[in-house]
Amino acid sequence: MPVAADLAVLSGPAPRRPGLWRTLRGDVACVQARDPAARFTLEILLTYPGVHAVLAHRLANRLWRSGLRFPARLLSWLARAATNVDIHPGATIGQRLFIDHGAGVVIGETAEIGDDVTLYHGVTLGGTTWSAGKRHPTLRDGVLVGAGAKVLGPVEVGAGARVGANAVVMQDVPPGMTVVGIPGRVVIGKQERRRIDGRIDLDHHLMPDPVGEAISALLDRIAFLETRVAHLQRGEAAAPARCDTCEEQGNR
Template sequence: MPIEATSTSGEAAEQLSLLRLLREDLRCVKLRDPAARGELESLLTYPGVHAVIWHRLSHRLWRRGWRFPARFLSWLGRFLTNVDIHPGATIGRRFFIDHGAGVVIGETAEIGDDVTLYHGVTLGGTTWSPGKRHPSLEDDVVVGAGAKILGPITVGRGTRVGANSVVVNDVPADVTVVGIPAKVVYPDGAGKKVGRIDLNHHFMPDPVSAALSHIIDRVDFVEARLGLLQRHVREDRSEDSRDQKEHTS
């Protein structure tokens, strides 16, 4: 049975049965990881899948006010998977953590549907004040390995965050951002899609190289203009010299 294409928020996902959510999380693995050969193998050997299962369980306890059992399940999930997801984090449907190592998701983080995170990603906070402290990722977002998204910011739908980028400001939908701090390098959302998810967050230009190329082009232009001006000056001096000789003769 195909995965449903209907988009729901993380809050709406909580109204679905736990079994249905987990089945969707498992089925989406094969669509986003060519190495996945079957649902049974993914269920038994993928720590990212295990981390999502532990979170789905602990989050339901957290929502019902059973805070200590929720935190204990969250700790157990972290111990077994090396993925640290706070039970208070709100996560939508068909969530996938590829490789599942070193991922950290804070308490007030909100994640939409069909989001993919690679290893080493942090959805962290920038303040000790209570309230919303962690990022919100809208539907279809892909976050590359080692990227850090910090603070109560929003990453727009379909956006791709390049590996090792640090995002500290809101990001619009359907763009690619890279760098420290992250900046938009593909404003038009160009890229090929794998199924419904655009995983091509690795097609990234080098902003430093582009800036240097622009500077070199500008220097070449200035040198050409300077050479033209010098030639005109020499010609004017030659004409003045000839006129002076004619006048004296």
């Protein structure tokens, strides 16, 4: 038996992708688990632009993968005009993506998003090169990206990681870590986060400030040095004045 056949037998059949209807139901149902303001399904379907954008992308992506590129782009453009969310139809999006508020979100063509990912308004998953091929980020399962954050280039954000509001990420992020700042820096590990009945932690604004902490440490050091200098100056002022004439007479 050929080697390829052996590998196929060992790996088993490829996992089946969920049907479109099941995927759409998951996109709507996940909102109630992540948005305290969500009340019932009809309200979500009618009033959540992030949900509208994801549902339109599911259809546009199917057209794109079927070779109907122009209808796919036209549908994504109409969805952008209606929702202010720009998702390229070629982007790969997993199950139960939630785009909260939706305004200003941009997802590029080669971006890959895993399951149970949450994006807030103003998020950009963008590219940094004109070259063809993979040029947009990959977000693994369970990633949360805060409002206004930018993840740029073919970087990978590991499963369960969080990107703080307004951070700019241009390097890979290990799984479970939290990144803040410009450029993004890892500041919190998964074990340090709060857990709320198994639901995601929405306190993405409660982030440490590594730059502010560094400045605070420098200010403390400057205050310490100023105190030392003042102490030395007082000591010199209290010392008896030196008399050169008396020292010369004593040497005679």
